[in-house]
Amino acid sequence: MAAHAPTYCTTSAARYVATMALPTIYLPHGGGPCFFMDWPFGPPDTWEPLAAWLRGLPDTVERPQALLVVSAHWEAPEVRILATPNPPLLYDYAGFPPHTYELTWPAPGHPALATRVHSLLTSAHIPCKLERERGFDHGVFVPLKMAWPESDVPTVQISLRADLDPAAHLDIGRALAPLRDQGVLILGSGSSYHNMRNFMRPEAATDSARFDAWLVETCTGDPRRRTERLVQWESAPSARASHPREEHLLPLMVVAGAAEGEPGQHVFQGQAMGATLSAFQFGSAAPREAASP
Numbered sequence: 001m002a003a004h005a006p007t008y009c010t011t012s013a014a015r016y017v018a019t020m021a022l023p024t025i026y027l028p029h030g031g032g033p034c035f036f037m038d039w040p041f042g043p044p045d046t047w048e049p050l051a052a053w054l055r056g057l058p059d060t061v062e063r064p065q066a067l068l069v070v071s072a073h074w075e076a077p078e079v080r081i082l083a084t085p086n087p088p089l090l091y092d093y094a095g096f097p098p099h100t101y102e103l104t105w106p107a108p109g110h111p112a113l114a115t116r117v118h119s120l121l122t123s124a125h126i127p128c129k130l131e132r133e134r135g136f137d138h139g140v141f142v143p144l145k146m147a148w149p150e151s152d153v154p155t156v157q158i159s160l161r162a163d164l165d166p167a168a169h170l171d172i173g174r175a176l177a178p179l180r181d182q183g184v185l186i187l188g189s190g191s192s193y194h195n196m197r198n199f200m201r202p203e204a205a206t207d208s209a210r211f212d213a214w215l216v217e218t219c220t221g222d223p224r225r226r227t228e229r230l231v232q233w234e235s236a237p238s239a240r241a242s243h244p245r246e247e248h249l250l251p252l253m254v255v256a257g258a259a260e261g262e263p264g265q266h267v268f269q270g271q272a273m274g275a276t277l278s279a280f281q282f283g284s285a286a287p288r289e290a291a292s293p
Contacts, residue, residue, distance in 0.1 A: 033100035
């Protein structure tokens with residue numbers, strides 16, 4: 001598809017023309033470097049449905065000017081924003097074959113976009129800090145190596161807040177929403193089920209199915225009720241059984257907040273390691289006038 005978004009600009013006096021607002025997407029990033037190895041923990045094609053969906057993801061959206069990714073694998077006291085021009089990779093997994101520690105995904109960073117993210121968050125009174133030492137963790141490079149193997153889309157990663165407050169992460173998304181009008185695709189990388197102790201056990205099938213049904217109802221139902229339901233996610237069926245710790249769910253809050261009030265779609269559902277996993281998209285590509293930054 002041809003890109004409709006304007007070239008990204010950080011000049012305070014700039015105005016952006018009417019363009020196509022990109023959607024936001026919450027995706028499961030799989031288990032470690034699962035797409036790039038022979039999988040020993042179950043059927044060898046365990047991750048193929050998710051891999052196929054990730055490979056097709058770029059065909060479902062306008063080509064972005066940049067990617068902004070919040071990963072479950074980075075937490076900080078305040079939001080950290082990766083601002084390096086050429087981020088390295090963090091092989092933040094253990095016990096996998098040696099070649100998985102040699103994977104490459106040399107996507108460029110985007111310091112100007114990182115600065116814009118910092119400005120938007122600061123204007124919304126959300127504590128944040130530019131980070132120039134860290135690299136992309138596997139919640140970024142593993143799924144995006146499948147979706148954008150050419151690694152030719154500038155990418156910025158941001159962290160979760162260590163307090164794991166769902167309302168705060170919805171606020172982060174709201175603050176970042178203007179980027180959608182400027183050609184930035186906002187991605188939340190996590191997992192709709194993440195109980196490491198129960199994968200491959202009967203409990204995973206039961207708990208993930210119950211929680212996934214609630215997620216589908218919440219994310220695709222009335223957008224006016226979505227925020228309240230996400231804030232109260234712990235009251236959902238099998239919520240804590242599916243997420244003993246919620247870091248893999250919170251990227252969903254960010255992308256939902258960035259498309260608050262807009263329709264949600266259930267864009268992927270599959271089974272892996274005995275659990276149901278889902279992906280969601282929020283917002284539709286519709287012309288709208290972007291405000292001055």
